Amino acid sequence: MATLEIAACSRWYGNVVAVNDVTMTIGPGITGLLGPNGAGKSTLIHMLGGFLPPSTGTVTLDGAAIWKNQGAYRTIGLVPEREATYDFLTGRQLAVASAELHGLPDAGAAAARAIATVEMGDAQDRKIGEYSKGMKQRIKMASALVHDPAVLLLDEPFNGMDPRQRLHLIALLRSMGAEGRTVLFSSHILEEVEQLAHQIEVIVAGRHAASGDYREIRRLMTDRPHQYTITSSDNRVLASALVADGSTAGVSLDGATLRVQATEFLAFAELLPRVARDAGVRLYEVSPADESLESVFSYLVTA
Missing domain, CATH: 3.30.70.100 (Alpha-Beta Plaits)
Structure with missing residues (x-):
């Protein structure tokens, strides 16, 4: 089990403040990061994934700073929002490359397991450039799962998915949460978060606006x-x-x-x-x- 902690964390780009003095703890199970587009969700997830340093404050995994911590990358899987991928590769090649970058002893077997997990076996030998947006989301998910991470970070993972793909991803994330993994996914749709998350963190204009289970967040919004x-x-x-x-x-x-x-x-x-x-x-x-x-x-x- 793994715990992510964000303490008095801010991140700015020049004069633009993307995340402003955020403090929160994300533990095992499924947590939804809810907020409108442009609220700072992607920046927060990239800091949690070790791809961005905080301008101030700390971001830690089980007490250890994530930024420039190679050991953290063995524990974290990241599915970014951006659709951009290596379109000239096949889905299988992308997953194998990810497994090789993680230094796994049998990259091919690890990639095959991850591809089967996201049900992309039938399309694994097609070029990613031929995939629909929903299929690209799933192959990115496979690449993030090759090393069987204890922490999974997903940025707007349901974008572009058809109803069947959404139902499969919901079931997959639920099973991972039940296994005790730490799963954080972002969304701007409350109903999407309600279906999955036992804990919701609301971020608005870079600030931490509310925290609680979905019933409490729904009450705050309704009242x-x-x-x-x-x-x-x-x-x-x-x-x-x-x-x-x-x-x-x-x-x-x-x-x-x-x-x-x-x-x-x-x-x-x-x-x-x-x-x-x-x-x-x-x-x-x-x-x-x-x-x-x-x-x-x-x-x-x-x-």
Whole structure:
């Protein structure tokens, strides 16, 4: 069993801060790294994999620094997000090359086992340039598994996979987590993470925004204030009725639009039709104003 620790870790490129003072512990089992695109997930995974040094802070594996630690590479398998591979190689050649780089005594046998694990045997002798995006993801996975790593880091591993490939990868990662391996995978889709991870770490704009199991993260997202824009037959009467009810955090008129901040999603969904009916107001349009992933995650940073 292996444990990854990130302590007060930052990484910047010139004036751009990609990871900002992040501290977290990733232990055996499956952990999901959740956040919108551009949040810093890839940078964090590359530091955990030993491909980038932190600008400040420490990144360790079982207490030993990962950067420039050759022994750590024997324990870690990395599946990067980037699709770029050696397209002139066959899938088998790529896996064998990875096994040889790890210095395995029987690189061919190790590659064959990894390819069978990801169910790429039928396509192993085709050139990678002929693969679909999902197939490229799987052969990258095989290359990361040749040395049977105790730690597996995957950056957006489900991108480009068809439903059957996704189900197979989910089953594979679950089995690895059950074996006691430390599996960390990133995603910007909460439902994707919910299917797999027992622990979720949320990162937004390079900052560690939240931590917990998926039920806790889902509760935080659901319970945040929700903003709506409303048009109705009489916005002023409706605004007065909502203020009088006292169940909203804020109401404002913006031209022909009524803006409402609700403290609880489900309560407001029941409240609005009732208040409009009692006030004799007809609702024309009710639209969420802050339902993007970026706005949801950003709320967690400031909560």
